[in-house]
Amino acid sequence: MTSSRRVIIGISGASGAAIALEMLRVLAALQVERYVIVTRGAEHTINHELGPDGREQIGALATVEHPQSDLFAPVASGSYVMDAMLVAPCSMRSLASIAYGTGEGLLCRAADVTLKERRPLVLLAREAPLHEGHLEAMLKVTRMGAIVSPPVPPFYAGLTDLDDLVRQTAARALATAGIDPQTNLRRWQGATEQVVSPLLKGSESA
Template sequence: MTRVVLGIAGASGAALGLATARHLAAIGAEIDLVVSAAAERTLAEECGADAFDQITAVATRFHERGNIGASIASGSAPVAGMIVAPCSMRSLAAIANGLDDNLLTRAASVQLKERRPLVLMTREAPLTLAHLRNMTQATEMGAIILPPVPAFYMLPKSVDQVVDQIAARAVDLLHIAPPIALDWKG
């Protein structure tokens, strides 16, 4: 079974984390989950009081953010990659600058050093020059920046469809299963 790290940072867009977890579970991936303190609050505010329980129920393993001795803090952990959904500008900055100050940012750094896929659903608007530079720096190290931009050409009927499509795209970028995102038919 394929093992994937899912990080949820505190940016708005907590539903992206939930949708990503559901997609990973649906393709049979084992999910190693790590959630920032701000993300716990954002999950509750944006997705309901039980959102944290929902996402931990889907995860195979839940890791406390302060446990930098967790298996996912080491390159020897056999994972296929990591998605941070959503990725706050704080987490992006830490990842881009190698500040492994919590398990989420350490696990992301491990993906980069091991040359594994790292998908960052960066969530902020408008962007400052610092944000853009951090995105460039993370990209130069091998991360994939996937801002949660709707594919309007797919004519989504609801916000849930938009979120679902973006999350599916993130999972597809790991190349661990046949594509699950809707594809453009032309």
């Protein structure tokens, strides 16, 4: 039986290609259809960060892969119903392109369609530090309905290594897009003790 759920994974040339790979693994296990778009910038970062077989691994996990230049792909139209789109990682270039609706390339066009159809769009925007232009683009896409979710580590979660961080980041982003990753997503359960400042303690005893 095939799943009726469909997700677009846009991979742009920011650092963090491993997050996209992990998302594709999770979505494949969930039998969610995976429509993958890889930008030219991402071709370089995938090779640099995942090694020479990284590109092949991504291709093998895609249900369908559309070239960035293919503006005739089904995902370029709102009439082709998708459940969500994630751009992971999202470069500042792709972020700006989405923010200003330049429609340049399929990734940006698919994101534009996702926004106009009011479907979840999660952008794992990665750059540091950020200048005003980056922040303005983030504000703009947020006002348009996208969710900017930078891949920052949850330091409280007791992560063991980089692979653990990648798994948690991918699972969290999918959950943000409304897809239950059905993996061990570590959530903050609350502290058992409250830290009271010494100053406050002093005023209580007075």
